[in-house]
Amino acid sequence: MKNQSFIRYWIVGFLMLAFSLLILGRVIYIQTNPKAPEIIKGGEEGVITIHIAYPERGNIYDRWGALLAGNMEVYELNADLNKIKDKEAIASVLASVIGADYGHLMAVMSTPPAKNVDYVTLARFVPKAKAEQIMELQKQYAADAAKRTSSLLKKNDDKPPSLFGLEFSPMLIRTYPEKSLAANIIGFYSYPEGLNAQGYFGVEANYDSLLGGRPVAYQQQNDPLQVKFPPQIAPGASLVLTIDRDIQKMAEEVLDNSLKENGSKGGTIIIMDPKTGEIMAMAVHPRIDLNQYWDYGKVYSDDMPFNRAIGTTYEPGSVFKVLTMAAAFDAGIVNPDTEFLDTGTVYVGGIPIHNWDRRAWGQQTMLGCMQHSLNVCLASLAVELGPTRFYEYLNNFGIGHLTRIDLAGEGNYPMHLPGDPFWYEVNLGTNSFGQGIAVTPIQMLTAISAVANHGNMMAPRLLHSVIQDGEERAYPPQLIGRPISQESADTLSKMLEASLSLESSKALVPGYSVAGKTGTAEIPTPKGYTSDVTNASFVGWGPVDDPRFIVYVWFEKPTSDIWGSTVASPVFKEVVEKLVVLLDIPPDNIRQEFAQTR
Amino acid sequence: MAIKNHLIQAYKQAPWRTATQNGALFMIGLVIAACVIWIMVTVSVKTTDAGLELNWLVSEKLRLNREIASKNAQIADATSSEQMQKRIDGMGFRPATPADITYIVIDGFTGRQPKISAPPPQSVQPPLLIKQIYTQSLSDWLWQGALKLTEKPEVKLP
Numbered sequence A: 001m002k003n004q005s006f007i008r009y010w011i012v013g014f015l016m017l018a019f020s021l022l023i024l025g026r027v028i029y030i031q032t033n034p035k036a037p038e039i040i041k042g043g044e045e046g047v048i049t050i051h052i053a054y055p056e057r058g059n060i061y062d063r064w065g066a067l068l069a070g071n072m073e074v075y076e077l078n079a080d081l082n083k084i085k086d087k088e089a090i091a092s093v094l095a096s097v098i099g100a101d102y103g104h105l106m107a108v109m110s111t112p113p114a115k116n117v118d119y120v121t122l123a124r125f126v127p128k129a130k131a132e133q134i135m136e137l138q139k140q141y142a143a144d145a146a147k148r149t150s151s152l153l154k155k156n157d158d159k160p161p162s163l164f165g166l167e168f169s170p171m172l173i174r175t176y177p178e179k180s181l182a183a184n185i186i187g188f189y190s191y192p193e194g195l196n197a198q199g200y201f202g203v204e205a206n207y208d209s210l211l212g213g214r215p216v217a218y219q220q221q222n223d224p225l226q227v228k229f230p231p232q233i234a235p236g237a238s239l240v241l242t243i244d245r246d247i248q249k250m251a252e253e254v255l256d257n258s259l260k261e262n263g264s265k266g267g268t269i270i271i272m273d274p275k276t277g278e279i280m281a282m283a284v285h286p287r288i289d290l291n292q293y294w295d296y297g298k299v300y301s302d303d304m305p306f307n308r309a310i311g312t313t314y315e316p317g318s319v320f321k322v323l324t325m326a327a328a329f330d331a332g333i334v335n336p337d338t339e340f341l342d343t344g345t346v347y348v349g350g351i352p353i354h355n356w357d358r359r360a361w362g363q364q365t366m367l368g369c370m371q372h373s374l375n376v377c378l379a380s381l382a383v384e385l386g387p388t389r390f391y392e393y394l395n396n397f398g399i400g401h402l403t404r405i406d407l408a409g410e411g412n413y414p415m416h417l418p419g420d421p422f423w424y425e426v427n428l429g430t431n432s433f434g435q436g437i438a439v440t441p442i443q444m445l446t447a448i449s450a451v452a453n454h455g456n457m458m459a460p461r462l463l464h465s466v467i468q469d470g471e472e473r474a475y476p477p478q479l480i481g482r483p484i485s486q487e488s489a490d491t492l493s494k495m496l497e498a499s500l501s502l503e504s505s506k507a508l509v510p511g512y513s514v515a516g517k518t519g520t521a522e523i524p525t526p527k528g529y530t531s532d533v534t535n536a537s538f539v540g541w542g543p544v545d546d547p548r549f550i551v552y553v554w555f556e557k558p559t560s561d562i563w564g565s566t567v568a569s570p571v572f573k574e575v576v577e578k579l580v581v582l583l584d585i586p587p588d589n590i591r592q593e594f595a596q597t598r
Numbered sequence B: 001m002a003i004k005n006h007l008i009q010a011y012k013q014a015p016w017r018t019a020t021q022n023g024a025l026f027m028i029g030l031v032i033a034a035c036v037i038w039i040m041v042t043v044s045v046k047t048t049d050a051g052l053e054l055n056w057l058v059s060e061k062l063r064l065n066r067e068i069a070s071k072n073a074q075i076a077d078a079t080s081s082e083q084m085q086k087r088i089d090g091m092g093f094r095p096a097t098p099a100d101i102t103y104i105v106i107d108g109f110t111g112r113q114p115k116i117s118a119p120p121p122q123s124v125q126p127p128l129l130i131k132q133i134y135t136q137s138l139s140d141w142l143w144q145g146a147l148k149l150t151e152k153p154e155v156k157l158p
Helices: A002-032 A036-047 A087-098 A102-110 A128-150 A191-196 A202-206 A208-212 A245-262 A290-299 A317-331 A366-371 A375-396 A425-432 A441-452 A486-502 A569-582 A588-597 B002-013 B016-078 B081-090 B138-150
Strands: A048-053 A067-080 A119-127 A166-175 A216-221 A238-241 A266-272 A279-285 A339-342 A345-348 A351-354 A362-365 A463-468 A471-474 A479-481 A515-522 A534-542 A549-556
Touching: A002 A036, A002 B016, A067 A128, A067 B016, A087 A102, A087 A119, A087 A128, A102 A119, A119 A128, A128 A166, A166 B016, A202 A208, A208 A238, A245 A266, A245 A279, A245 A549, A245 A569, A245 B081, A266 A441, A266 A569, A317 A366, A317 A375, A317 A425, A317 A441, A317 A486, A317 A515, A317 A534, A339 A366, A339 A375, A345 A375, A345 A425, A351 A375, A351 A425, A362 A366, A366 A375, A366 A486, A375 A425, A441 A486, A441 A534, A441 A549, A486 A515, A515 A569, A534 A569, A549 A569, B002 B016, B016 B138
Parallel strands: none
Antiparallel strands: A048 A216, A067 A119, A067 A166, A238 A463, A266 A279, A266 A549, A339 A362, A345 A351, A463 A471, A515 A534, A534 A549
């Protein structure tokens, strides 16, 4: 009995020892196996993965929070060549769901681009809904296959379809919900370029690094025991622009309709708050759907700037007279009632300068000079100012300089000054009425906004605020100069208001006081001003006593009529009639009544 | 003394008692070792589970960020000026003209306000306040403890 008990102990002890020896033997076998270093190396390689995390690109909003540029989830569909079982099924499903080319997919899966490649991309930027549809099919096929495997009805020749090995990689791409609206302001982000993607034109290019944030490289531990929090990757900053989506839409509609009516080659309408320099709308033709920005080359040809409002320089014509008259007022050489005898011709540098109609308008005041847009009068004022003072004023108005508006692609044509090889004395005369000098629409608008804003010239800008790190930081308006005194500016404003009223301009808006000036500029050819084509423009602002907007309208080569007064002025009126509703600006009498009751 | 002698005598008379005692001691050791292993395995499993959950949470956070971005884009699509114009046309509205509008003064009305809310700031990870003893493995703890025993004690200067 006692011996039997000892035998049991010995048996148990022996079994435990044998089990321990087996484990020890296995450990020794694994450690001394020739493949051990390879297995260990493979394990170590898989433990740490280097990742580069790209922050989510910041959104772009209009001033009221309407999304103009955001991000959307899409999928990249890849095939793991070591796993796929049914190429035909994968190609067939992708062809039917996303319209991919069946033959191309089969070729890609059958003949990978290089040796040792076991992962190929079948489709990129597949919409989420479509990808989810394919995922569902993948699950369904897998379930069907599992049923068949366990089913007694399984037949050897009946091979079920399988999407095994098809993998889905989610990613964000740029999307523009408003399509072509404000396209020239926003620009686009070239997301299909992957790591080389960048912003092009407009805000996307100008604030590319701010929107894009800072990519962060980090090590990801795949060993669950070593896992650490990945670094916090702040998304790119979101931008709130000064533009108002409704005003932008209105301006674009008016522009597009006007272009159809007047047959212009191109045009632009810019609406700005002269007190702050905030651009409320910048309508340009042509525009593209930013969601299909790759059509850029089809729309923009012959080196046409993406945003003509800031990139195209042209001779502005008579709207420039506002600056000449402002300089004359500010220099004190004339006032609105100063008389001028217009003889129809004035010689500057020995070259005769005529009025637009080649008529002599006789005795005029400065008001008459602007009302009838008399070249002779304005050229005489420039001569009286002298080149030094005249060009100093233009320089102070920013002519010949970039406005530094926060958009990529701003153009500038340097102003020819006395002493330059291309400056002649006659330039002083022609420059006074906007000939022989080139500006961009935004330069012209910025300069004349100083007249509307009591002599203060504000920096034109698109950026209202930046949303970053949970805070919204507003960017205050910036004063960039006081080219003329408040008195000169206000006097000129009132004079231009009277000028429009007296000529019964088509720019007049019932109930609202507006001041402005038309412009018709012949487009020079290599032989001089010999063509019939013009640049027709109008600049106006209101209400004159408390300006809330300044609008610049420019049409290039209109065919229905060549004159700014008939082509651009009615467009200004149409814009302002809609603008005052969108901006909640009451008619002058009601506004003044409210002001008195308060 | 008498009891001690009795015990010695008892063991001498029945040697299986010694074997039983040895077996019991071995079993106690085994149970203790099993407990230690159980603790180690449990801690390792929980750590692994937490690690896996952390990885999942990170990927879930990324997924939710993508989802939020997509939803925002969908809302923007649904409320884009083109879609709103279709609804406006469908409902028979037309743009107001200055003649349609009656202006009244409302005290305290500050005008239209933007509808943008800044997202919350990225959470800043606070420095770890957990003592090392709670984060290190049992083997690390034992090893470091053994190392400390071999360290020379600090000599305090008078």
